[in-house]
Amino acid sequence: MSKETILSDLEEIVGKDFASNKKEDLFIYSLDPGASLPREVDYVVMPNSVEEVQKIVKLANKERIPIVPMGGGLTLSGLVIPVKGGIVLDMKRMDRIVEINEYSKYALIESGVTTGQLLAYLNENYPDLQPPVPDAPAAATVAGNVLIHGSGYLSQKYGDHGSMINGLEVVLPNGDICKVGSCSLSKYWFTRGPIPDLIGLFTSSFGTLGIVTKLSVKLFYKPKFREVVFGLATDFDDLPNILSKVIESGLAEDVLLGMQDKPDWMKGYIFVIVYVTGESQDEIDTNTKVLKKIYRKTNARYMKTPPRIREIYMEKPIFAATAADFRKGGGFEYVGAFIPLENIPEAYKGGVEISKRHGIIPTIGSRLIGQTHTVMVFFSYSFNRADPEDMKNARDALHETNILALELGGIPWKAEIAGQKLILEKMDPNFKKLFKTIRDILDPNHIMNPGNWEVE
Ligand SMILES: Cc1cc2nc3c(=O)[nH]c(=O)nc-3n(C[C@H](O)[C@H](O)[C@H](O)COP(=O)(O)OP(=O)(O)OC[C@H]3O[C@@H](n4cnc5c(N)ncnc54)[C@H](O)[C@@H]3O)c2cc1C
Structure with missing residues (x-):
């Protein structure tokens, strides 16, 4: 099928205003605010319902076109810039808050709902309840955050945000709509067990196993x-x-x-x-x-x-962006890494050394997750976006920091492609085999975010 026929099929699914292959529309999707190099995108599509997502996935499967789901596109590590071109599925139109359950304390939302939107809605309508929210810009989606094991001001007490998912509605790579968690058998989206817990398949797998269209996240009582x-x-x-x-x-x-x-x-x-x-x-x-x-x-x-x-x-969440960017014309990206508490001193010493060696002002922070069961350490590197050498310098510092985190028994979080490769090199071969087997079965045509978590 020609590119123009595919575009007209996509337009038929979502409407003319919500599918494009125009260069000027695609430009913004070819990069992100971090240090990754731009990559080419063929189409951007903005669905408005689970049925539309289903039709897009079926078309992509028939035509073997890669699909990358995108929320706010704010991870900084290039995760929503397609590695092999294809469709960026921008979920922003699916932004309905479907239900707030005050007693079982969860929010059932579509995957385009932003963290700012949910927080504002609860502040206005349910002031005693608070959602898991990162210190990220308010345009970050709840789905994009919880699906990558994000963390925020409730994480010390209650764990990382991935553990706060109660249930998911997912469009699988073959176009099937699948409910995971208690919602697979109950009208209450209140728990992920006690049935086989498959929610983990869709967390930190970066959209390689399905597209989440709806999710239930835990809410918490807000102390006075x-x-x-x-x-x-x-x-x-x-x-x-x-x-x-x-x-x-x-x-x-x-x-x-x-x-x-x-x-x-x-x-x-x-x-x-x-x-x-x-x-x-x-x-x-x-x-x-x-x-x-x-x-x-x-x-x-x-x-x-x-x-x-x-x-x-x-202020909750803290406006983190002002703290991170020092240089005129600059951008920043950070390695976030889950590090065991006992290795925090070495992580900080190593991070300072890497920063200084690259001529970058040392800026390191952490957040405890789940009563010290994990410490999320962020090593932030600023750079001048207008200077390719400076961006390369930051990329090198990020790479060395990923190596440091792995040497300390830690795990780089929301790793960019180079970081994913380092993780995969160190990983138990049978874990990789299991992941590849699952992926090959669910997505035999390999259309879901190819190039990410790629097991050779
Ligand atoms: C200044 C700043 C501060 C930050 N502070 C924090 C912080 O305190 N805590 C924190 O956790 N993060 C933080 N971040 C990182 C990041 O912005 C957040 O984690 C953010 O929530 C990611 O959400 P997003 O909507 O931008 O996700 P995206 O970047 O759009 O997506 C993230 C990943 O999830 C996949 N994905 C997105 N939507 C779907 C879907 N519907 N189905 C399947 N897969 C999907 C994407 O393909 C991608 O792999 C910060 C970022 C910045 C810039």
């Missing part, structure tokens, strides 16, 4: 009071002990670490940022006192929070 309590550490080696003691106290809702060498007053410190919550100001005051004591006993210092800093950090 919240406060941020800063500590200052000066030695990376103290971090595992400080974090363990903070968590053992059972007081922390969210725990972040941050260090950067600019502005000068921040140099030499690792900021320990702990959120305490409670039902009264008294409870907050008591919890703050306990934290101050923990800081004293663990070689850290309590820092009275300047009002402007408090204001920024009390």
Whole structure:
């Protein structure tokens, strides 16, 4: 079939305004805000219903055209830029909030619903409930975030966002619509068990096994009071002990670490940022006192929070973008990596060394996930987008950081293609065989995001 016939078939499915192969429409889909090189896209299509997604997948299968599902396109690691061309399936029109269940506490939403949209809707209509939200721009979709094991201000207490999925509606590569989780047999999308848990097939597989069209995510009760309590550490080696003691106290809702060498007053410190919550100001005051004591006993210092800093950090989610980009004309990308708590000192030391060697201002942060079961460490590298050499320099730093994370027993998160290759090189061959077998069975024509998680 010619390209023009395929376009007219796509237009027939979604309407003329929502399918295109014009260069000017495709340009924005050929790159992302990170350091990846642009790649070619053949079509962009914006479906409005699960049936439309189904028809697009069937057409792509018949014509052997690659499909890449896209939410906000904000991972920074090039995950929605097609490796082998084809269709970018932009899910933004599927943005309906279908149901909020106040008792079983979940939101049933379409996959184009953004994190900002869900947060605003709950703030307005269900002010006692809060959703899992990353510190990403508000245009990031809930689906794009939970499907890649994202994390946010509820992750310390409740785990990464992938674990907060209760159920999925997925269009499989052959066009079948499949429900996974309790929704496969109940009208309540309230749990992923106790039946075989297949939701994991669709998390961190980057759209290689299906297109999620609807999902249920957990909601959580929002405590009435919240406060941020800063500590200052000066030695990376103290971090595992400080974090363990903070968590053992059972007081922390969210725990972040941050260090950067600019502005000068921040140099030499690792900021320990702990959120305490409670039902009264008294409870907050008591919890703050306990934290101050923990800081004293663990070689850290309590820092009275300047009002402007408090204001920024009390915003949820934090507006992270301002913290990351220093240079004029610059962009940034980070390696996020899941690292075991005991190896945090080496991760920070290694990250500082890599940054300095590449002439980049060291900027490293972390968020505890699930009571220290994991620490998400982000090594951020800024670059000047107008300078290809500087972008290459950042890419090299990112690559070396992926290697560092793997050497420390960690796992690079939402890895770009080069990072995926490093992970696959280290992976148990039988895990790879299992993944390839599943993929070959579900997607024999290999149309789903080919080039990602490619097992040779
Ligand atoms: C300044 C900044 C701060 C950030 N802070 C955080 C943070 O605190 N926590 C965090 O977790 N992340 C953070 N991020 C990373 C990222 O922006 C988020 O994880 C974001 O939620 C990704 O969502 P998205 O809609 O942009 O996903 P996309 O980039 O569109 O997609 C992500 C992946 O999921 C796949 N996908 C998307 N939709 C579907 C679907 N419907 N079906 C199947 N597969 C699909 C895509 O193919 C891709 O592989 C940050 C990013 C920036 C720029």
